[in-house]
Amino acid sequence: xxxVEHFVxxxxxxxxxxxxxxxxxxxxxVTLMSIEVMLNSVNIALVAFNRSRMAPGALQTYAGQSxxxxxxxxxxxxxxxxxxxxxxAIVLALYRLRQTVRSDEADLLRN
Amino acid sequence: xxxxxxxxxxxxxxxxxxxxxxxxxxxxxxxxxxGLLLLILSVAGLFLELHAQFxxxxxxxxxxxxxxxxxxxxxxLLGPSASTPNDHRGWLVRAASGxxxxxxxxxxxxxxxxxxxxxHRTMPMPVPDAGFGGIDTFGTVLFSDAIVPFELxxxxxxxxxxxxxxxxxxxxxxxxxxxxxxxxxxxxxxxPLLPADHSGVFSHEIEGAASKEKSA
Numbered sequence: 030x031x032x033v034e035h036f037v038x039x040x041x042x043x044x045x046x047x048x049x050x051x052x053x054x055x056x057x058x059v060t061l062m063s064i065e066v067m068l069n070s071v072n073i074a075l076v077a078f079n080r081s082r083m084a085p086g087a088l089q090t091y092a093g094q095s096x097x098x099x100x101x102x103x104x105x106x107x108x109x110x111x112x113x114x115x116x117x118a119i120v121l122a123l124y125r126l127r128q129t130v131r132s133d134e135a136d137l138l139r140n
Numbered sequence: 141x142x143x144x145x146x147x148x149x150x151x152x153x154x155x156x157x158x159x160x161x162x163x164x165x166x167x168x169x170x171x172x173x174x175g176l177l178l179l180i181l182s183v184a185g186l187f188l189e190l191h192a193q194f195x196x197x198x199x200x201x202x203x204x205x206x207x208x209x210x211x212x213x214x215x216x217l218l219g220p221s222a223s224t225p226n227d228h229r230g231w232l233v234r235a236a237s238g239x240x241x242x243x244x245x246x247x248x249x250x251x252x253x254x255x256x257x258x259x260h261r262t263m264p265m266p267v268p269d270a271g272f273g274g275i276d277t278f279g280t281v282l283f284s285d286a287i288v289p290f291e292l293x294x295x296x297x298x299x300x301x302x303x304x305x306x307x308x309x310x311x312x313x314x315x316x317x318x319x320x321x322x323x324x325x326x327x328x329x330x331x332p333l334l335p336a337d338h339s340g341v342f343s344h345e346i347e348g349a350a351s352k353e354k355s356a
Contacts, residue, residue, distance in 0.1 A: 045245035050164030053238035080190045083268040096281040107293040111300030118308035
């Protein structure tokens with residue numbers, strides 16, 4: 030039987046992969062995609078916990094709290110869209126300024 | 141135990157992990173974006189298994205339809221410079237730190253899983269009521285209990301749009317305006333090479349053309 034543990038373990042695995050990519054890669058585009066991987070993994074955990082809290086009949090008992098995890102995931106998706114729009118705009122501005130997308134060459138504030 | 145459910149979960153999970161790995165590993169960012177698309181599609185499949193139909197649809201529309209396409213736009217706009225082939229500086233430190241982080245993370249995860257299997261404390265997932273995760277119950281919650289963050293998220297998106305335009309445009313508008321003003325200034329100042337009454341030449345020509353038209 031699939032329990033919530035399966036989803037949480039999958040979420041942790043995806044989060045580790047995304048954070049390793051965030052730490053290791055220097056391409057700014059890949060860094061942004063790694064952030065997306067991490068946020069997706071968080072969404073999986075939130076939705077899985079929400080499902081596991083929902084006993085039959087709970088939808089009528091406490092209707093307001095019935096979808097808390099899914100509402101969290103919804104707002105994470107909205108914040109993610111905003112973050113990607115601003116992040117890609119920053120990537121374009123960086124490319125216009127330095128002709129590069131490497132994060133270690135974005136050192137205008139150095140020294 | 142339902143083998144179909146198990147196979148569906150492991151299929152989606154395997155595809156998600158493969159997509160995440162190809163995001164992290166791929167040299168070409170286009171392949172990374174395709175891996176991200178694979179991850180997003182399989183996460184939407186997992187949402188369907190978790191009775192979150194509305195979120196699965198939102199995931200497909202917002203992530204696969206907007207975010208991945210935005211990534212592809214930017215990658216193709218940057219062209220070949222979007223990939224960084226000469227990624228060799230400090231690779232030893234980066235590989236070592238990445239391996240260390242991954243090993244630490246997976247070791248912690250393995251310890252937690254082992255403790256959970258020893259204690260046999262599992263959280264079963266009961267089948268929820270009909271309508272759970274559907275658009276009308278989700279929308280009711282969203283517009284009653286979560287109305288304040290919902291409106292705040294609209295303000296967030298608005299600010300993000302304005303900020304993205306402001307950052308991506310940069311100072312280009314200012315430069316082009318000053319360049320245009322410079323051109324206008326060049327045009328209005330008289331050139332020393334032309335005779336002083338050169339404007340009279342054009343006025344004569346215009347008068348001549350007008351008289352020709354009149355005679356015709």
